[in-house]
Amino acid sequence: MYGQSLIHGLLTLLLNPLLYVGGVLMVWERARAANHERRFFGTRVSRVWRPVFALWGQSLAGGVVISAVCLFTGARVTPVDAAVVTAFTLIFGAIRARQLSPLYGIACLLMAVFGIRISGWQGADTPSAGLLSQWISSLAHTDVKSWLAIAAAVCLLEAALLWFNRSQRPAPAYVLGKRGRPVGALLTQWSFLVPMVTFGPGPNPMPHMPGGVWPLLGAVAGGWSLWGLPLLMGTSGFSITTVPSERALGTAKYMLLAGVLLAADVYAVDAFGLGYVWAGIVICLVAREWTVWRTRLRETKGEPLYAQVPMGVRVLGTSQGSVADEMGLLPGEIITQVNQVPVHSNYDLHFAFEQNPAYAKLHVLDARGEMRIVGKPVYTGERNQLGLVLVPDGGSLTCYRKFGYGLFEVLYAKVATREALPVWVDWAEIESAPTTDS
Template identity: 40%
Template sequence: MGTWWSLVGQAAWQGLIRLFANPVWYAGWLLVIWELARNVRRERRLFGVRVTRPWRAVRQRFLQAAVTGIIVSVLAAAAGVVVPARVAVAVTAVTVVLGLLRLRFAATLYSASVVALAATVASAFAAGLPAPWAGMARAVAACNPGTCLAVAAAASLAEFILLVWNRRHPGTPAMVWGRRGKGIGCAVSQLCFAVPWLAVAPGGLAWPGLLPPGWPWFGAASLAGAAGAAGTAGFGAMGVPLLVGHAGFWTTRQPGEGMRPVWVYDAVAVVCLAAAAWAVRHGWGAAGWLAPVLALASREAMLWWMARAEAVGDPLFVPVSSGVRVLGVQPGSLAAEVGIRPGEIITHINQVPVHTGYDLYFAFNQNPAYVRLQVVDLRGEPRWAGKPVYEGERHRLGLVLPPDDGVVQAFLRPPGRGGLWQTLYARFTARHPSAREHGQPAAAPPGAVGPHLQGSVAERG
């Protein structure tokens, strides 16, 4: 047993070295940090406060990605997924190329599916090509389609785990220009990850003991081309960064509800891609054609459907006459402690009706020792929430509200269907381009949108 754990430790160290040598690993986390850092600028410009704590969020996501990577590594090894170095290099290269075209295409599901399809096409036509092209086709065909489909299944599994894990993530508040040229509230979700997957690979470490019959069941035919009855094939580990997740603007529903189709898709994709990898491994070559095409087409169809539903739905974060609509809640604040959620409506504070942010601040200061809020929740049902207010808590109610004096700064939502790091494409404008057509006044200069009001009801960053 001691020898076994020693070999596993050596393989894991080998895989980590290869992971840290992969530029996609660093590019993925730099994009995560950049996306979160942009939140701070956006929140300060729109509301005069800071809701996002970038480094805290990065640490949390890194830990979540590490735990998910361990789960995927163990399950993939138990299932017999073997990833040779050439497959990892090919997936990395295609990820870079697709990411240069559009960041959402840098998802490992896309790159692994493209490599699987290319390997299937190359193996089918290599024999009929001239000598120089035939050599290139054979090199591409060497990236076993079954292995590539297993990599895509691993990426879908990692994305499923992380999105379900963060299904209650409220997102961060922002303002976007609506279809009629008016500013409306929204929630921004930025759940993108670079997951460290340590996959079993051919290597120089001696396998201690007999391999199970038929192992590996997915991907490559053997560890080192010599996995016979003796089970002495050499093994190692390959560090593969899995780029997974989803980012986007949500105006008609909460981010967790909006992203439910993504993790449902992932759950189905894991089963279908694993079955296709098994089929390719056992000689059904048609799966190498069908599986990647269906994976890419269904993913695009799902994202198109989500974008369509968001475009035609009724806005959730719109002002109401009965109270004050909550756009965001700062973690650790009084509002978070009493359970206020984005999208809910506060109608009374300490039995005083509120209709604007000024009303809310005035009512909050009427009782120095207790705060009691009447709230209409997301189902339209009223409830009460309250707690004692202690010394030092008077200035951290922690609510982010739409500006009372009108929205003159907001985001143009990026065109497209959402996906990896898509909020990086959002463009901030001082007024909607069609403001003149709608008879709206010219925009105020940046920073003119009542930060004094938001600073009174939310902790200044």
């Protein structure tokens, strides 16, 4: 019985188009950003598949957690509910990818259920009734408390995933600053494809739990099985005036608050009636847009953290496994000397490295304003693998000129390409090539 229900839940999950839409967008977003790095720096700095696999693994673990919570509370879905949420999510996602969050689909489902109930149109659940009448009948009996509980679990899980990934390695990028000049930025892509499995109608008799402890949200009439639904959550964007970890913690804080409010709304609907479902609908619609608005506000009001400085050259990023990465150079740090030669520009840095290509000794000013010295012998095979990305140092550079914040928002980032100065530091001969606007 349980094995058949589990197989049924996995099949309904695999047949849902959101699973494949989300998987493709996760890979596409990473690959697009990595291809842009070739245009920015002449080489790829970030990896594509390893981070995607890591996020898929975390999503699977999150799916186990949210499924356990839904099963413990007795949250239930019906095929019509799942289809409506999926359809509205895809429609909203076609308008803007960040709206692929299940919160928008759940809000639309709850509005439809509320409208059907107050209109008194119950439909008919008989074989002779039309398809629309059968769907209306199913929606009229939708358990709104279950969907509010699922929405609360989505918010709380997203907050936990963002908190866990707050220290994820960001990718370097160039963006067009407020004054019309390119500045450095750190690109973070936190997207999660969470598989959820919970109760739905099926042939298995509902087990009796003493004391009515489980399921808390009611039993599935006529028997139960398991039903699956993929959930997309997360955020992407550029950190220009803030640190990526601060952005992650800020978004996680707001999603945590939304989850707590939705959980409270479950109690309000249960205790005081259907009228309180509107509070949950508003929270579902506003929660993510509020986080986007707050992030954009913070990024536009502050001063760039990754801009040129007079006392040296600022590090924007390093390539994984490179010499610079092994030396522990971090974004935002300032290199003041290379092999005892003071550096004040990217050209000075190239010149200083050429004086002693067999060894790299750097004086680095860290984020706390403290000086440290790092060094490493550079062997013949490593001379083209310094892997150091610096902030823009004057001139016209390839950069992102239009971008947003939210789930898969990197896919909407526009790139302006012009004649660029060399910014990717190695011991190889550097050549510049003409580029075009796109």
